[in-house]
Amino acid sequence: MDDHVRRRRLLASLGTASMAALAGCTNLWSRAESPAPEPISLEIxxxxxxxxxxxxxxxxxxxxxxRTAGVDADQSAIDEPELRREVLMERDFDIAIIKHGGLNDPDALYPLLHSDFVGEPGWQNPFSISDPTIDDHLETQRRGSESDRETTLDDLFDYLIEESTIPYTVAAYHDHLGAVDSALELETVPRSPREYLNALYTAPDSDAAANPLRIGLFGQQSVTRLNPIVIDLADLGPILDLLYDSLVCRGDEGLEPWLADSIEWSTRGDSVEALVTLPEAATWHDGEALTAADVEFTADFLADTSLGDAENPIVAPRYRGRQTLIDDVRVDGTDAARVTFDTRSKAVAKRALTVPLLPEHVWEPRSEVLTDQQTEALATDNEEPIGSGLFQFAEPDTDGRIALEAFEEHPRWDAETAELEDSEETEMDMDTENGGSSDRPLRFDGLEFETWPNPGAAIDALEAGEVNVIANEIPIEEFQTLEDRSGVSSVTRESPSFYMIGYNLRHPALANRRFRGVVSKLLDRETVVTEFFDGHASVPETQTGFAGVPDSNWSGETRATQKEFPGSDGEIDPDRARQLFEEAGYSYADDELVE
Amino acid sequence: MALESVVRELVLIVGTMLAVTTLVLVGPTRLAAALRGYKWRIRKVTLALGLLIAVLLVRLGGQGIIPRLQLSVVGLNITPQIDRVERAIFPENPVVFLQGFESELVTSFFVFIYIHGYAFLLLFPFIAYFSLRSMDRFSSLVVAFTANYAIGLVCYVFFIAYGPRNLLPLEVAPLLYDAYPQSRFLTNEVNQNTNVFPSLHTSLSMTVLFLAWVTRKEYPLWFPIAAVFALSVVVSTMFLGIHWFSDVVAGTILAAISVYIGLNLDLEGLQRSTVAFVRTHVDPLLART
Structure with a gap:
């Protein structure tokens, strides 16, 4: 495709050059008109x-x-690992339709859209967008005061959505469709460590409690690679969150201190500072003490996994945006660390504290440089992970299975009463019927994750009682068959994940924001939700919603305008679509859209 | 477990079809005579059969390696090109056109043809040509099948292509799996969903058909029967949403090449000259040491 375009451009410019040479004294306009208009072609x-x-x-x-609108569009299908490689590593695409886990705060747009990240792999600006206004707003929302931040972000969303500068659009936010053993009183598939801990207390009887809670996964993912700082194909995020703790985590009330005993905030000039105090008893899963030095190490290590040995820093591709928020960490006694941030907003700074803590004694030796872009830390499978989370690694992988057990020394959790203890600033209640009663409730004996080749096999295993919960999202066509299965409950929950339609701005037509603006309208999202998702999805309506920040995560109330589909009942109206492109400055030749 | 029951059903149905056709077309006397001379017959085609088994083993063993080879070395994803060419040629994709005739009866017929009819079509010539006076046709059949698999294997390394049901889910229904979900067990064992170009269903069926034409004197009735089955298999691959029209065209070309090889490759001559080469060149060398 690229070659095709390039060849055409070459031919066109050769044509222009020769015409110019021949034309001699003809005026400028006739020369400008001479190359034939190029049809616009792209691949999805x-x-x-x-x-x-x-x-x-x-x-x-x-x-x-x-195609109905006159664009020469091709479709391509490639398997997921290859799609991710071509889109997120090599930027070899025109338009890509790809699932995104959702942006839980507008600051997550920073690595996604800031031009600083154009050359980095992963979800770091895969669109190659470089827009000074966007850069400027993204920086200002970090540096400005809390109230300024909202204004800046309102402006930014307005600019992204109403001016169509955003390099992607949201097709729909889809619900997480899940399946659980109906003997367990689970209303959703657990995702956060707290929810997993709650799920542990749903053992229906003492027989069940003698076994681990068995969690089925499916797909091409391998549970052997448990490296928390790289981006892998498989969504092992929830498992890694169980193993690796962070100072702050997302609770019912937004971001709350988690492992940190307390966090004291202060403002110094243009940035906020946090004095983080760790609980005295905090330890790693291997028994080593977890200290402020580990906090300092984590920040340094994520910023440069070679710890200064490589010519250029080799950053951890995961948590990239959050890592750039941390300016400096200083150890202030064994249990206290003073963190300064590159932002004036406490809310943004808190996000930086949600990165997983890494034990220095395990990861420091992994700073060895392998190649220009690679350190041992990024290459390792981290087969026997040591973190400080609510669950610790119990058994190495056997036949695609791993076992985790509850980490009873965790400072936030009292195994006797089955209660999560309050951190200083927040209160957390165990959401179980037995929670807080004097009887020790029945508890599954840890967690066991097992991978199945496909959703059907995982659901069969659930029906046969070999699995208690399926952790992955179940495809809609399989979800619809759950009713006919015995002992299986279907559960849904809203999720911030969405189907992204991403545009590569290296494509000449997609580089034009007005073209992107029209293209983004050419999907009837309402019909998509009813037809493809059977209603288990929602369409974006606000400006933030169109940018991938779900309404539940940000109080963006400004509705997006001019997003209506040019057609009705899912059927596109060619005349209206054509009119939109013409208004955007494009024209047609033989019903084909041309530049 | 599920696979087992699918296979048992397959064996039962195809076995019956083979028995009846053998009885009518070959006849008990001819078959009995052939079986009595099985020793020399087998000996005659050992080389060809060995070759076929070797290629099948490579294919089986390569199942894990081929996808990796495809991605890391040479694999070219031609799915968009196939779709594009067909859009340029036809007002409506042939697969979509064929699915326009969908009804319960038509779907059941093509599912039957795709699975059972295909197995029958491929197996019967082995019995028929085994029962001929000379083993030449049997040998041609085996060599042609070998060529199909070998060339197909190479194509699958070079071309990554997904079938129409995978690219155009709104226009093309996955009729095979809708109508007969158990078949997934079978096809998952045999096929990768990226291996659609060319269609081996088409190429092997057309190979049988071409050879049926060659042997129309020996088995006059077999040619029309093979024609009905082979063409039905070809249509079924498209009707069921598994293959593109392009895969079928490529499959037919592959069949023609394979039959040419099957009819012209002088395996014994090749063996003789190899042996002669070894005797004259290699043996003296070995003797000297």
Whole structure:
């Protein structure tokens, strides 16, 4: 595709040059008009229907609509690891339809859209957008005061959505569809460590309590690689969160201190500072004491996994945006660390404290430089992870299975009463019927994760009682069959994840924001939700919603305007679509959209 | 478990079809005579069979390696090109057109053809050609099948392609799996979903058909039967949403090449000259040491 375009451009410019040479004294205008208009062609990449039916359906519908509007659109299917490599590593795409886990705070746009990150792999600006206004706003929302921040962000969202500068759009936010053993009183599939701990107390009888809570995964993921600082294909995020704790975590009330005993905030000039105090009893899973030195180490290590040995810092690709918020960490006694941030907003600074803590004694030796871009830390499988989370690694992988056990020394958790203790600033209640009673409630004997080749096999295992919970999102077509299964409950929860339609700005047409603006309208999101998701999804309505920040995560109330689909009941109206492109400065030749 | 029951059903149905056709087309006398001389017959085609088994083993063993080879070395994803070419040629994709005729009866027929009819079509020639006076046709059949698999294998390393049901889920229904979900167990064992170009269902069926034409004198009735089955298999691969029209065209070309090889490759001559080469060149060398 790229070659194709390049060749055309070359031919076109050769044509222009020769015309100019021949024309001699003709005026400037006639020369400018001489090259033939180029039809606009682009390719939509996503996974095949076997891997993700909804993504393939979206691609199919979107391509059809683009063609109806006169764009020469092709579709391509590639399997997920390859799609991620081509889009997130090599930036080899025009339009990609890809699942995104959702942005839980507008500051998450920083690594996604700031031009500083154009050259970095992963979810760091894969669109190659470089817009000074966006950069400026992203920086200002970090540096400004709390109230200024809201104004800056309102401006930013307005600029991104109403001016169509944003390099992607949200097709729909989909619910997490899950399946659990109906003998367990679980209303959702657990995701956070707290929810997993709650799930541990749902053992229906003492027989069940003699076994671990068995959690099924499916797909191409391998549970052997448990490296918390790299981006892997498999969504092992929830497992890593169980193993690795952070100072702050997301609770019912937003970000709350978690491992930190207390956090004292102060403002110094243009930045906030936090004095973080750790609980005295905090230890790593291997028994070593967890101290302020580990906090300092984690910040330094995420910023440069070579710890200064490489010519250029080799950053950990995960947590990249949050890591850039931390300016400096100083140890202030064994249990206290003073963290200064590159922001004046406490809310933004808190995000930086949600990165997982790494034990210095395990990771320091992994700073060895392997190649220009690689350290041992980024290459390691971290097969026997040592963290400080609510669960510790119990047994190494056997046949794609790993076992975790509750970490009884965890400072926030009292194994006797089954209660999570309050951190200084917050109160947390165990959400179980038995929670707080004097009887020690029945508890599963740890967690066991096992991988199945496909969703059908995992659901079969659930029905057969070999699995208690399926952790992955269940594809809609499988979800619809759950009713017919005995002993299986289907559960849903809203999730911030969405299907992203991403644009590569290296493509000449997609570089034009007005073109992107029209293209983003060519999908009837309402129809998509009913037809493809069977209603288990929602459409974005606000400006923030269109930017991938769900309304539940940010109080953005400004509704996006001019996003209506040019058609009705999912059917695109070619004349209206054409009119939109013409208004954006494009024209048609033989019903083909040209530049 | 589920696979087992699918296979048992397959064996039962195809076995019956083979028995009846053998009885009518080959006849008990001819078959009995052939079986009596099984020793020399087998000996005659050992080399060809060995070759086929070797290629099948490579294919089986390579199942884990091929996808990795595809990605890391040479694999070219041609799915968009196939879709594009077909959009340029046809007003409507042939697969979509064929699925327009969908009804319960039609779908059941093509599912039956795709699984059972195909197995029958591929197996019967082995019995038929085994029962001929000479083993030449049997040998051609085995060599042609070997060529199909070998060339197909190479194509699968070079071309990554997903079938229409994977690229165009709104236009093409995965009829095979809708109508007969158990078949997934079978096809998952045999196929990778990226291996659609060319269609081996098509190429092997067309190979049988071409050879049926060659042997129309010996088995006059077999040619029309093979024609009905082979063409139905070809249509079924598209009707069921598994293959593109392009895969079918490529499959037919592959069949023609394979039959040419099957009819012209002088395996024994090759063996003789190899042996002669070894005798004249290698043996003296070995003797000297």
């Amino acid at each position: 990449k996503t996974v095949p229907a076997d891997d993700d039916l909804v993504a393939a359906q979206l691609s199919n519908r979107f391509a059809d609509n683009l």
